[in-house]
Amino acid sequence: KQVGVLISGSGTNLQSLIDATIDPGKGTGAEIVIVISNKPGVQGLIRAKNANIPTKVIPHTAYKSRLAFDMAVHSELTAAGVEIVCLAGFMRILTGDFVRLWRGRLINIHPALLPLFKGTHAHRQALEAGVRITGCTAHFVEEDIDAGAILVQESVQIEVGDTEESLQERVKLTEHKVFPKALMLVATEKVFLNEAGKLVWK
Numbered sequence: 001k002q003v004g005v006l007i008s009g010s011g012t013n014l015q016s017l018i019d020a021t022i023d024p025g026k027g028t029g030a031e032i033v034i035v036i037s038n039k040p041g042v043q044g045l046i047r048a049k050n051a052n053i054p055t056k057v058i059p060h061t062a063y064k065s066r067l068a069f070d071m072a073v074h075s076e077l078t079a080a081g082v083e084i085v086c087l088a089g090f091m092r093i094l095t096g097d098f099v100r101l102w103r104g105r106l107i108n109i110h111p112a113l114l115p116l117f118k119g120t121h122a123h124r125q126a127l128e129a130g131v132r133i134t135g136c137t138a139h140f141v142e143e144d145i146d147a148g149a150i151l152v153q154e155s156v157q158i159e160v161g162d163t164e165e166s167l168q169e170r171v172k173l174t175e176h177k178v179f180p181k182a183l184m185l186v187a188t189e190k191v192f193l194n195e196a197g198k199l200v201w202k
């Protein structure tokens, strides 16, 4: 399956997807054919270039509306023959129109155990809540933010004295295992999203 990855920043999750798909023998059934960033000059673009993956910057600030931006992204993905879209630290909310075009083929990685701590600043929410265990979640994307069917989760221990930074660093190591696993499930059609938004396992 041909994969498009949307990023906004450092791209460590993109790197984990690259590492998992670079060797056809690894059987992820996936090949990254384009990386799109809404921000220029981010580290993720360098990572894609180093892996000889075509990149495109589509600045959301250049579009009159959220929908116009989303449709520009949709056009690039379609032109590249993308079949599955991964949001890897992509920080723009997507319109319902875009989600409907890609539903069931659009996955995201969230740095918390959904449905807990949705939205931005998940680590800050976890620290403020005083939980001892957090983690990360790979899920199908629905219009409702961070509410799509859950594909893969893994827990991460919070240590005494953790800061948002130390926690993000530890959780990312787990994200880098969870996201490739989720991509593989979808790319090899082990799991589908049904009309009711539930997972159907093959």
Ligand SMILES: Nc1nc2ccc(CNc3ccc(C(=O)NCCCC(=O)O)cc3)cc2c(=O)[nH]1
Pocket (backbone or CB within 6 Å): 087, 090, 091, 092, 093, 094, 095, 096, 099, 108, 119, 120, 141, 142, 143, 144, 145, 146, 147, 148
């Ligand atoms: N419709 C839909 N789209 C998404 C886009 C990105 C992410 C990644 N996680 C994200 C979750 C929340 C945000 C957020 O609230 N950003 C601040 C506002 C930025 C803006 O104005 O756009 C961004 C990404 C998840 C979703 C999702 O679950 N559903």
Ligand SMILES: N[C@@H]1O[C@H](COP(=O)(O)O)[C@@H](O)[C@H]1O
Pocket (backbone or CB within 6 Å): 008, 009, 010, 011, 012, 013, 014, 044, 088, 089, 090, 109, 110, 111, 168, 172, 175
């Ligand atoms: N959505 C969240 O944003 C961060 C992106 O990091 P990177 O993949 O750009 O390094 C990750 O923690 C991811 O869970």
